Amino acid sequence: MSLKALSDTILARRGADPETSWTAKLLAKGPEKCAEKFGEEAIEAVIEAVKGDRERLTSEAADALYHLLVMCAARNVSLDDIEAELARREGRSGIAEKAARKGS
Template sequence: MSTLDRLAATIAARKGADPDSSWTAKLLAKGPEKCAEKFGEEAIEAIIEAVKGDRARLTAEAADVIYHLLVMLAARDVTLADVLAELERREGTSGIAEKAARP
């Protein structure tokens, strides 16, 4: 089991947890909109660090982005397996061709 799989499993397990016992449970209890907002904030912070060129800070912010992405997905009952299946479906397809095929 990969680090991402373990993280996704932990997040899923916290969905029903007491919000006072877990940061993840607290985020999920605030609803999908708040989870999406938090993901957006973290993405912006990662962009800022990418522009600045600080590798260590970018690495830390990227970890935050991945965590908050998984929380946001869990808030809408989308699993990491769902996302990985979509990536697998797209594998071997040119990005240009894939975008052109979208409705």
Template structure:
């Protein structure tokens, strides 16, 4: 159920729930189920393909194409997380830890670990 005033967060929450609900579905009738059945490796490969298509759309300057490809990339990222057993809340927690921290400082801290 979409609404033009949806936030990205609420849309991603619904999408993650849909992906999880389709985990046990028939791979013959559900693309999500077939993707998850291929495991994290297959999901990672598809995410990489979609990320590349997103980059191509970005450099083309076509905002509508970029929005569509970004949606595909986000879907495949969430499927990858599900296949790898990483809940979206873990990603949210990682983002929260970085909030308010300079990107340069955050990257330097990761290098020193």
């Protein structure tokens, strides 16, 4: 599944019955709960990266990406918004980008 397809699925489940959709259940709990769940999944991905288990890291990274998109959807930030921000940064050094953010 592509990130676009995943994002579209998340948006389509926004209004679904929370009893039949995990995504709808998360979104119904609000942005704060979605952020908490993303944080948990991100930590699990970090743990697997440190352990060096490629298969487990792949699984946890997929979970983290899903929960990142759910968290963003809960705050009306779309994958298109994220991609536009990445496009804005394209061709710019990561070091220069960090330095520019320090000034704001």
